[in-house]
Amino acid sequence: MKTADLSTELERIEGLRVRTDVPLGRLTTFKIGGPAAVLVTPESVDALRDARRLLSGAEVPVTILGNGSNLLVSDAGFDGVVIRIGSSLGGVEVAAPDRLRIGAGTLWSKVLRFVMKEGWTGLEFGAGIPGTLGGAIATNAGTRGGATADRLIDVVGVDAGGEIQTLPVADLGFRYRRCDLPAGFVVTGTLFSAERDDPARVEATVRGYQAERRRDQPEREPSAGCIFQNPPGESAGKLIDLAGLKGETEGGAIVSPIHGNFIINRGGATAADVLKLIERVCERVLAEHGVELELEVRKVGFD
Ligand SMILES: Cc1cc2nc3c(=O)[nH]c(=O)nc-3n(C[C@H](O)[C@H](O)[C@H](O)COP(=O)(O)OP(=O)(O)OC[C@H]3O[C@@H](n4cnc5c(N)ncnc54)[C@H](O)[C@@H]3O)c2cc1C
Numbered sequence: 001m002k003t004a005d006l007s008t009e010l011e012r013i014e015g016l017r018v019r020t021d022v023p024l025g026r027l028t029t030f031k032i033g034g035p036a037a038v039l040v041t042p043e044s045v046d047a048l049r050d051a052r053r054l055l056s057g058a059e060v061p062v063t064i065l066g067n068g069s070n071l072l073v074s075d076a077g078f079d080g081v082v083i084r085i086g087s088s089l090g091g092v093e094v095a096a097p098d099r100l101r102i103g104a105g106t107l108w109s110k111v112l113r114f115v116m117k118e119g120w121t122g123l124e125f126g127a128g129i130p131g132t133l134g135g136a137i138a139t140n141a142g143t144r145g146g147a148t149a150d151r152l153i154d155v156v157g158v159d160a161g162g163e164i165q166t167l168p169v170a171d172l173g174f175r176y177r178r179c180d181l182p183a184g185f186v187v188t189g190t191l192f193s194a195e196r197d198d199p200a201r202v203e204a205t206v207r208g209y210q211a212e213r214r215r216d217q218p219e220r221e222p223s224a225g226c227i228f229q230n231p232p233g234e235s236a237g238k239l240i241d242l243a244g245l246k247g248e249t250e251g252g253a254i255v256s257p258i259h260g261n262f263i264i265n266r267g268g269a270t271a272a273d274v275l276k277l278i279e280r281v282c283e284r285v286l287a288e289h290g291v292e293l294e295l296e297v298r299k300v301g302f303d
Helices: 003-011 045-056 108-118 133-139 199-216 236-242 271-289
Strands: 016-023 035-042 062-065 071-073 078-084 092-096 099-103 152-158 164-168 186-193 253-255 263-265 298-300
Touching: 003 016, 003 035, 003 045, 003 078, 016 045, 035 045, 045 078, 045 152, 045 186, 071 271, 092 108, 108 133, 108 199, 133 186, 236 271, 253 271, 263 271
Parallel strands: 035 078, 062 078, 071 298
Antiparallel strands: 016 035, 092 099, 099 186, 152 164, 152 186, 253 263
């Protein structure tokens, strides 16, 4: 089906916002990338389910977007349908005395405001991660304080055929920054274990993590966070630093002088600039340390 016909069909679904030719750069923290042919934002799980059913019959590439904080989008953009999970599918609620239910479109910053105010412990490790909970599931987002899978009980979402499913954590093959969500599965909700605690103690832990990150990472500049996964027992940032690559540039992209594992868009960087810089970093780290770096950031819209 042509994208014009497809978007007309999608527009008939109640509770689905549909836009065409949408620049993706501004929907990512890197601020890089061309347009999506179609971008849909479901305002309810039912709208998402209906969209997924329609898309399962159309031969068109589909990708899922949260807060775009772990993505490098190609300069050509994405010639297909982007499903964006935002705050309409967000929110934090108490599901049981030791359970929090959190919508996939909820940002970590909102989760942390909730646990600090209400006094819940277990999720403080998310302090400073700029993504949504849906993105955190897909990437098993984590910090030195813990990772998303540690406290996860199950996720609910819509599969590629448009069926609503609940998947227990044990079925999801969580590992370092990865998991085995079924292809095309869109997470809409998450259930975590957590305990009641003194709000002041929770806040002190969160503020401590935030202060550490402000000191060690270029948080305020456009980036996608860590570009490479840490090789087993090593720090990618340290290997990059030791190879003398901090401050290395390509077009508008620069290896952060603050943290070697961050590439910064210092203004007008293209995805091609970033890819060239990634290639150079990989070659030099391999030559200097004999270590092959693997991408942590996910590529969208590349062949
Ligand atoms: C300054 C900075 C600091 C960062 N620090 C950390 C850190 O400390 N630890 C860490 O782990 N990461 C970190 N990141 C990376 C990023 O924030 C995480 O990977 C985050 O979990 C991505 O969430 P997102 O909503 O932005 O997902 P996106 O970047 O939009 O998407 C990431 C992946 O998740 C998939 N996805 C998104 N939403 C859903 C959904 N609802 N259902 C199914 N799949 C979905 C996408 O298809 C894509 O494959 C950092 C990034 C930045 C810019």
